[in-house]
Amino acid sequence: MSTTETTDPAVLLPEGLWHKLHRKPAARYWKDPQEVARKDGNNVGKTGQQQAQKANKRRLVEDSEDEEQVLSGKSDPFPGPAPIPEDRLQKFKRKDKTKTSRSQHYKLKDIITRSEETSEMAQKQAARLDLVLPEDAGFLEGDEDEDTCTISQEDIADSVDITSATKHFSLKLSQFGPYRVDYSNTGRQLLLGGRRGHVACIDWQTKHLMCEINVMESVNDVKWLHSEAMYAVAQKKCLYIYDSKGIELHCIRKFNDVLRMQFLPFHFLLVTASATSFLQYLDVSVGKEVSATCTKTGRLDVMCQNPHNAIVHLGHSNGTVTLWSPNQKEALAKMLCHQGAVRSVAVDKTGMYMVTSGMDKKMKVYDIRSFKPLKSYFLPAGASCLSLSQRGLLSAATGDIVQVYRDVWSTPVTKPYMAHRVQKAVWGMHFCPFEDVLGVGHGDGFTSLLVPGAGEPNFDGLGANPYRSAKQRQEWEVKALLEKIQPDLITLDPTELGRVDHATFEMKHQDRVQALGFDPLAKQKFVPRYKKKGRSSAGNHEKRKRKVAHEDLREDIQKTAEANVTTERERKEKKEVLLSGKRSALDRFKK
């Protein structure tokens, strides 16, 4: 619109000035055609069908600015803001554009457009910041016709820097094994729990032993709580909580025969699965049991959490995987995943994929948003333990061999990315957050393996910060406790809270009935007419009517559908006439 105005120079500008503005710039070496094409491509990130009129206007303004010449005659070779790659923008996209209907109130429309502009700006800024993050992820590439899975840990340790090389180590603890393993949220501390009662926590990077105790009882599982100051140990009878010096803080007798534990860090919930098929939630910030559910599915020794929505997945001996939240006594979903018993389950951090392995020696990948199988792999010995890393590497333990797979959900995998044999059968496995390290607990102790490309390279300083000081940890703890999410907010879709809760027809109808004082849609009750003669009694009459009632209904529906079609057609015609701009003189007589 504004372009048509500026093309009429005689009206707006004195001639000399117009020539000055519109003369062609002097030929420069950088103004080759490729450059021009690239400049046009700059807007790729921005364009799209959602581009509003406003944005068009803005681009016009930008373009006109480009045309403006600097005194020296040079033009900016990189005009406008730097382009943002589309994939980065996608990474920070939260939701699609809201559809605005014509009937919306203008103020509401304004609010929506404003908030969308803000979120778009935030998305762009975050994407820009993403480009300048300091660390890059690790990788491992073999030479030509060399499989990466044949590269041994020693070779890797030899070829990396000294600090990283020290991250590959083995602890020979043959006396009290096999071991369960857990890393703290920040990835700095390691917790080992031996089957025969040995519990140790280690600052594994400095190899400083924080505490070591023997609980003189069998240990089923160990888990760090929200910080490295406390951990829970599932012992033979009940659940214990120790602090990092090994002092017993609590003994929770209500939680008995616990086999597996998970900790939900944002909810401060410790979830336990017991041999008596009880799934219990313990709020560790107030020490209260939130819910206890009898799953009625036997011994629960396969468990994992979905880090995206805090739903707990349980694997059962009949081959099913069930999904649980503390708000419901029934499973949210049941999936038949394997023909034999389920041996292990893992969910990736985006909450999209679930990997299961079973006694039928299969490993399967599921899309758990739609509950559909994606891939199925056959492992000769079957995987006993599964673990997923932050960047989506999957480690599977078959007997005493640890295999790491890459891209199990996107491409069909034939070979493992890495493989390593430990001394005895694997019992527990955990990827270390923010490090390229996989901790493996087995019958002969603990082995820390280097897995390049496993960990998230850039951590967030306000979340889990591996380098935080004691003071920072305290501050973080206070903040985290303040924004503890209540257990009743656990749902399959964690963004549900931010959506509009539309009233259903029943609710609207109920409101209407209440406001009116009567039900406008209620049908009149049938009262049989008293009739003396004839076979056609009132009841029979009514029955006959009921038989053909659907035909009336069909007629009604047909009528309304036709009316809808005609109104829609009329609206379109009107629009077309308006758009084409051609109006005949006789149009005014039309309705």
Next chain:
Amino acid sequence: MKVKVLSRNPDDYVRETKLDIQRVPRNYDPTLHPFEVSREYTRALNATKLERLFAKPFVTSLDGHRDGVNCMAKHTKTLSTLLSGSCDGEVKVWNLTKRECVRTLQAHEGFVRGMVVRFCGSSFFTVGDDKTIKQWKMEAPGYGEEEEPLNTILGKSVFTGLDHHQKDAVFATCGQQVDIWDEQRTSPIRSFTWGVDSFSAVRFNPVETELLASCASDRSVVLYDMRESTPLKKVIMTMRSNTLCWNPMEAYYFTCCNEDYNLYTYDMRFLDKPITVHMDHVSAALDVDYSPTGKEFVSASFDKTIRIFAKDGGHSREVYHTKRMQHVICIKWSLDNKYILSGSDEMNIRLWKANAAEKLGVMSPREREAANYNQTLKEKFQHHPQVRRVARHRHLPKSLYHQTKELRVMKEARRRKYVFLMHFSFEASALSLSEWPRRKGHGGVMATRAAGVTYAVPPAQWKVWLVGLCPLTWAQ
């Protein structure tokens, strides 16, 4: 073989010396920050709770009057000056920053009925029960000088209210009629009457400066143009309005506070029904004043409370009360939009914060940022039931609480009766539910034009609910 393993240099992530602040590298990747919505919701809920925790609106009380405070006036030029007149004829000038009275003068015998500061801020006018209008200098008299008015005009009858023109040396009084005075003359340049009534308040329009509105005792609000000899328009309501106030930003709206516990916002162009009815008081509303932004107004009531309404909100967003505050007679919203001043029966003037939870004084940048963030969160989640419940909760004295409940029950009963009538009465079959006035069209009954004095009679079906609705029966 090519290999790279994550290996961070701790020096990049840890501060160098203890004197530095800690380094906080950020990564905004959404997968590193799960449960965004739930966490924001929790923060919003906490922020709302904290807001209620810090809501301490009462700032100070100015005492010194020896009788109830009957009227107040804002200084047009300085924020820190307030004038107040009491029922014993005394006028006090207050310095709000020092919270002290700087000047006292005996202006009238009997009540000081009205008070207004001239637009230049150099003098002010008072009217009283002794039938006089007095103009006073703003500065206190020098040492040895006597406190004397600049001008005194003796009127024929008692004046009940007064307002000054925004730009010209003209002011208006009301009593038995509405008079327009030139400051230089001792007799009114114009007098308006419309029937035989007395008027309780008169206000100049702040934008269309020649217009004025007044509340009459025959339950009407009358509009005038100073340049014409007859009044413009009139709207008769079911009960009497006490005072009114123009919206300073959208000056075609005015709000009048009514004896029937409600406040009514009218559009001056369409008087046949009010734009909004503001309900919540449980006794007559006595005074109203708009915030300088025109987005909110505050009302004082006989039920010993002050309420703050959004200009288009049917219910109040805030209620202020104390144990000691009696019937609030007059109310003002300070010109910096931050404070509210109320004058009440028990001789005190109270200073309140307009935003109860606002922190006074200088805020550090981080503090301000946090406050802004919390404000945004509160707005974002304001419709969630938990957040709304906390944000709406106000403590009320027991009597008020029960009265509110009782009024609600009465209203519901009337509505139910109307619904029954609509369905079961043969005569009233013409009624429809859309006629039931929820908010709009509640109190305003009819507007008449000055040109042809034709009183439009309310439609027949209105009578049915009007009888039930108001304490008075409809008078034809």
